[in-house]
Amino acid sequence: MTALQVHPKMPPLVLASASCPRATCEAARPTLEIGLMMQGNSLLLEKLHFRCCIAGGGPAGMMLGFLLARAGVEVLVLEKHADFLRDFRGDTVHPSTLETMHEVGLLEEFLKRPHQETTHVRARIGGDDILLGNMSYLRTACRFMVQMPQWDFLDFLAQHGRRYPTFHLRMQAEVTGLVKVNGRIVGIRAKSPDGPLEVRADLVVGADGRNSAVRERAGLTVENVGASIDSFQLRLSKHADDPKFMQYADRGTALITMDRGDYWHCGFPVPKGTAEVMRARGIEDFRTGIVELAPFLRDRVGELRDWNDVKLLTVRSDRLGQWYRPGLLCIGDAAHAMSPIGGVGINLAIQDAVAAANALAEPLRDGTVTDEHLAKVQRRRALPTRLTQRMQGFLEKQMWRGLGKSKPMRLPWAMRLMESTTLPCRMRTRFVAVGFRLEHVKTPDIFSSRHHQTTNP
Numbered sequence: 095m096t097a098l099q100v101h102p103k104m105p106p107l108v109l110a111s112a113s114c115p116r117a118t119c120e121a122a123r124p125t126l127e128i129g130l131m132m133q134g135n136s137l138l139l140e141k142l143h144f145r146c147c148i149a150g151g152g153p154a155g156m157m158l159g160f161l162l163a164r165a166g167v168e169v170l171v172l173e174k175h176a177d178f179l180r181d182f183r184g185d186t187v188h189p190s191t192l193e194t195m196h197e198v199g200l201l202e203e204f205l206k207r208p209h210q211e212t213t214h215v216r217a218r219i220g221g222d223d224i225l226l227g228n229m230s231y232l233r234t235a236c237r238f239m240v241q242m243p244q245w246d247f248l249d250f251l252a253q254h255g256r257r258y259p260t261f262h263l264r265m266q267a268e269v270t271g272l273v274k275v276n277g278r279i280v281g282i283r284a285k286s287p288d289g290p291l292e293v294r295a296d297l298v299v300g301a302d303g304r305n306s307a308v309r310e311r312a313g314l315t316v317e318n319v320g321a322s323i324d325s326f327q328l329r330l331s332k333h334a335d336d337p338k339f340m341q342y343a344d345r346g347t348a349l350i351t352m353d354r355g356d357y358w359h360c361g362f363p364v365p366k367g368t369a370e371v372m373r374a375r376g377i378e379d380f381r382t383g384i385v386e387l388a389p390f391l392r393d394r395v396g397e398l399r400d401w402n403d404v405k406l407l408t409v410r411s412d413r414l415g416q417w418y419r420p421g422l423l424c425i426g427d428a429a430h431a432m433s434p435i436g437g438v439g440i441n442l443a444i445q446d447a448v449a450a451a452n453a454l455a456e457p458l459r460d461g462t463v464t465d466e467h468l469a470k471v472q473r474r475r476a477l478p479t480r481l482t483q484r485m486q487g488f489l490e491k492q493m494w495r496g497l498g499k500s501k502p503m504r505l506p507w508a509m510r511l512m513e514s515t516t517l518p519c520r521m522r523t524r525f526v527a528v529g530f531r532l533e534h535v536k537t538p539d540i541f542s543s544r545h546h547q548t549t550n551p
């Protein structure tokens with residue numbers, strides 16, 4: 095067994111072989127254990143031990159990994175894909191997430207990455223133009239939201255996580271099962287191109303999204319909240335003089351357009367179960383539907399050559415009854431799949447990560463994490479999740495009540511009256527930009543010189 099000084103401010107890590115008895119390692123308080131079982135020249139099983147192992151390198155997993163590593167917890171994030179590059183992922187970074195970036199001192203650097211900023215969100219519904227959101231009302235560090243491809247955002251977190259010796263990210267590692275001992279989850283099994291992997295950890299976190307293998311293997315009960323729409327996703331090039339509305343709706347159809355610099359990332363919501371009917375009508379019919387809503391796109395709908403240029407995303411809204419089991423916690427979409435309404439899913443996942451890091455960093459570092467700590471995370475985040483899903487359901491009914499009907503859309507008179515005041519806009523802005531409970535980062539950066547000055551005066 096060898097002691098390894100990985101960073102001058104960290105206690106030495108103990109690298110042990112797989113045959114190292116756990117008790118010996120525990121006595122030496124190791125946080126990382128690496129072992130390779132070899133037979134001849136072939137790798138049989140790689141065994142690792144971390145304080146925390148996170149399944150899934152999406153917004154929830156990467157932010158939690160970053161915050162825990164920054165607070166001195168040995169953490170391993172396993173991501174099944176080889177990179178973060180995936181098309182048509184949500185890519186809105188709201189003021190609540192920008193606040194988190196500000197609190198960890200990375201906002202300025204984050205905003206140096208190519209992005210678009212939006213302060214006013216406008217919609218054209220039938221003949222009515224309404225201001226959906228106005229971020230200038232906010233009291234957060236940023237009074238705008240940012241559109242940035244999600245892979246850039248995740249890459250940024252990975253890049254900054256790697257500054258800490260406690261941060262470990264393994265790509266192409268797909269979690270396939272859980273290791274249980276006496277009813278407690280003590281690790282995960284995964285497959286990687288280098289062979290099978292077993293990671294033992296004081297805590298396993300399921301941040302592997304709405305099709306979470308972790309929550310399924312743990313047997314956690316999922317409550318379906320229900321979603322009445324699915325959404326086609328597509329991209330169309332953008333011209334400098336295009337109108338700046340984010341939503342167009344009329345005669346039973348709607349189009350969401352998100353500014354991605356030189357193109358529009360568009361969502362075309364449809365009532366659940368009708369996507370196949372639309373596909374059967376042909377791509378020309380679909381293009382016509384887009385032009386009817388947003389005539390300025392007439393000169394480029396031809397960019398949709400066939401249905402291969404249009405992706406259908408099945409919308410789901412659900413949540414777990416209990417987010418944890420002994421040794422395991424789920425966060426983000428793995429705990430509550432979010433519908434795209436308001437584009438709040440990423441931000442809710444980040445808020446979960448901040449709350450989980452606040453509650454768990456210290457007990458994880460000390461090796462004293464209990465079920466009560468996990469329950470505390472659920473207690474903190476369950477209510478904002480419920481309220482957000484309820485609000486999404488309400489907005490779905492209000493905004494897209496005429497979806498699938500061919501009548502011209504018109505806001506009811508009472509709504510138009512309300513919209514003449516700033517109240518509905520302020521309420522929507524608060525819901526979308528900040529959410530029902532804004533989490534503040536309470537975990538330290540134990541590697542910063544400031545932290546060392548205050549703890550060792």
Ligand SMILES: Cc1cc2nc3c(=O)[nH]c(=O)nc-3n(C[C@H](O)[C@H](O)[C@H](O)COP(=O)(O)OP(=O)(O)OC[C@H]3O[C@@H](n4cnc5c(N)ncnc54)[C@H](O)[C@@H]3O)c2cc1C
Pocket residue numbers: 149150151152153154155172173174175183184185186267268269270301302303304305306307308325407408409410425426427428431432433434436437438439440441443
């Ligand atoms: C149509 C649609 C549009 C949306 N648009 C927006 C939007 O504009 N803005 C917004 O904020 N939200 C949006 N959302 C919601 C948002 O995408 C999610 O709420 C958010 O990404 C959740 O983050 P997460 O980290 O919990 O999960 P995910 O983003 O799903 O990340 C999970 C990660 O785990 C990995 N993974 C999965 N299984 C395994 C495994 N077995 N082993 C290892 N890794 C695994 C995945 O590859 C992925 O990287 C949208 C959702 C839909 C359906």
